[in-house]
């Protein structure tokens with residue numbers, strides 16, 4: 001009997017779970033990279049639990065693996081999995097497959113104290129009303145319809161994977177509800193390497209390092225522990241990846257458009273791949289050449305058709321192809337042969353990204369586009385496990401993905417190819433946010449795409465600080481739509497004001513309306529100039545500040561501010577100072593708000609005064625009077641300097 005010694009971070013993860021559930025029953029997630037030994041953490045938690053616990057996973061291999069790790073402690077646990085031909089629930093700890101458990105809910109009538117879900121990123125959000133009611137027909141129908149729709153728009157290979165995810169998630173919901181009926185105090189813990197999913201986003205709401213991932217409902221409430229992959233590589237718990245840029249050919253997937261769930265359509269990909277018929281062949285020739293001394297090579301293809309082509313260029317006897325359509329027996333057989341190293345090249349289409357474990361893999365070729373850092377890490381993670389005679393893992397990316405293995409997940413779609421994750425410190429609470437942004441050649445931040453600070457600020461007493469109700473998201477907004485009724489700041493996509501609940505005018509409606517009016521003028525603002533207008537020349541007053549907004553063709557609109565008049569100083573500050581403060585604080589790292597009090601000060605702002613995207617004016621007798629300035633515009637009209 002071999003008893004494992006927990007590594008320091010595994011011990012930390014276990015302690016975090018105990019600490020969390022001592023305080024609250026709210027659901028929690030721990031994030032551990034592939035290869036960090038999740039099954040050992042599960043085993044330790046199961047060992048420490050005094051009452052009944054249920055460990056759920058979606059594949060029988062993981063049920064077996066987790067069960068086996070647990071029994072190395074010299075204790076017995078049950079297995080509940082039709083695939084493994086066992087249906088035991090009499091032990092204190094049960095390792096179950098979600099499919100089998102959900103199909104036999106009546107076997108789970110005893111009170112359980114803890115449910116652990118391995119690979120918990122597969123748990124979807126329930127339909128909105130599911131949480132209040134019994135697993136109802138309506139929600140099942142909802143899921144089914146979605147699965148059907150998906151199947152219609154995408155070829156079989158992906159819809160299979162998707163359908164199983166959808167029905168799985170409904171199954172998770174069913175078993176959780178069942179166990180909650182028996183014991184309302186049952187606790188829910190998820191484990192995953194990738195707490196972020198394309199289309200859905202983050203699977204939890206709050207992170208223990210004090211920030212908010214989502215304002216919306218999520219499958220889990222808290223992330224209570226997270227270990228970066230870099231830690232494991234540095235401590236040599238994982239193999240060093242040797243990342244190489246493809247030297248000869250590569251694909252250009254940059255023009256692909258993702259669908260609502262963040263994925264690319266196989267039809268589009270095939271179309272793109274077929275345009276350059278020789279590329280795949282020369283890539284595979286290079287893979288074979290560079291892989292000459294490698295033990296196990298995994299190739300990630302973009303579509304089934306693409307995978308078949310890749311496969312056709314490989315030595316037949318040494319290669320295998322696994323897609324969503326490969327049947328289970330065949331798949332098991334091929335994976336076993338690969339693990340025994342009878343097969344050297346394993347080609348697959350997005351089916352071997354999780355729950356697949358062949359430590360000897362020492363080369364990975366990426367021939368498919370990846371849409372998130374998480375997915376990229378998952379793919380590379382297949383080659384980072386430790387194994388005898390393995391010094392590193394060669395990773396070649398033939399797609400120009402331009403992801404960095406160590407980059408944090410930003411949680412939004414990359415807005416453009418120039419963007420990279422940047423740190424933006426909140427001027428209000430000083431939380432270091434990670435947003436997409438653009439830096440200049442010297443590494444200085446030029447622009448970022450963050451909207452609202454993600455920091456969590458305490459609103460309750462220290463004692464309650466941990467609970468959901470007493471912590472709320474910092475309300476600092478880097479960009480905002482100002483409410484014309486109360487002056488409150490709202491997200492740029494908000495439909496009504498958070499503070500006064502008044503309806504906020506949609507900027508597109510505003511533009512549409514102005515376009516229809518004969519006596520109105522709209523400038524697609526490309527920049528602004530500040531000049532001093534001599535008061536003595538125009539009228540008896542003091543010098544004024546003149547702002548000239550101009551569009552790409554040089555058409556202009558003007559307005560001026562007299563800093564001798566308090567109401568005009570206020571008007572200027574109402575328009576600009578909040579945005580100006582945000583800009584200054586991000587660029588200079590300073591905090592606090594910035595108000596302009598005199599003309600000299602205002603004139604110095606030429607290069608930094610925030611420029612609106614659109615300026616709308618109405619015709620007066622002798623001049624155009626500016627009515628609205630649209631800042632931080634996001635809508636259907638093109639902004640200046642954007643591609644037409």
Ligand SMILES: [Zn+2]
Pocket residue numbers: 426427428429430431453454455474475476
């Ligand atoms: Zn903040």
Ligand SMILES: [Zn+2]
Pocket residue numbers: 483484485486487488497498499500501502
């Ligand atoms: Zn308001």
